[in-house]
Amino acid sequence: MDSLSINSLLEELKNPDVIVREQATRKLWRIWFQQKGIYGLERIDHSQKLLDAGEITEAEATLTELIKDQPDFAEAWNRRAFLYYSIANYRKSLLDCQKAVQLNSIHFGALHGMGLCYAALGDYGKAIQAFQRALEIQPYSLVNQKLILECTFRIS
Template identity: 55%
Template sequence: MGCFIAMQEPSIAPLLKDLQSPDESIRDRATQALWRIWFEQKGVLGFETIQRAQTLLQEGNIAEAEATLTALVEDQPDFAEAWNRRAVLYYTQGQYQQAIADCETVLRLNPVHFGALHGLGLCHAVLGNYPAAIESFRKATAIQPYALANQRLLLECTMRLG
């Protein structure tokens, strides 16, 4: 029952509320705090493994970065951010179906993961699946109403449907 570890953090509800604040500094602090909670869900080892994969990716060692993240999700299948990082890797490599599958896993584990909702929307938009993209961007916007990127993408996808 580790599915909602991030959700059970006592600090997460106020942070989600702060994402709705008209004050940008409050929203920024809440966003950073949520990312920290998500990245640190599995302690130092999980965080360091994600960092190692990110370094490998930045160095262009995509196969080893993917292998590192795959080993992490196999070892820690309830570590939502590990799945999210692998989804980002797949997206940057144009492997949109794999990215979608990983984003969907993130959202099963952490339904308020606005990064995964954004990524899921991007993947669907690239594939021309605008209704699914719109749904993802709407959900992301409900969590982060002031996120201009999601508002813009929601509008773009809606216009493409029209």
């Protein structure tokens, strides 16, 4: 997908119509998951099935192998960040979120993940910054708005 189409989807994330925003969100996720074609999509899907089955080590190995094969695959980094977050390894999750954002600066999911990691680590100021960056892309995201308020409350 070309950058013009992606820019159009990013504009749709700012549309007051919830249906337009939801469709744009789904399309962006699809683009990110399909960045490396069938191979990348199948590896991510396999890792998710392993994670769902509680096979954390195998899921991590699958994602790590995918990252080694495709180091510019932002969604692979994001999925491994999710895995690390789900087992409360917030520092590793944060590093993978940062890498995903480095590769894809508009990855609102990885920005949200960064905010969650910072909050879990007690760095509420950085959490707020990450959630605000995600809100710049998805201004109607109620979850990020709520998390900003929660982090602000914890600081005060």
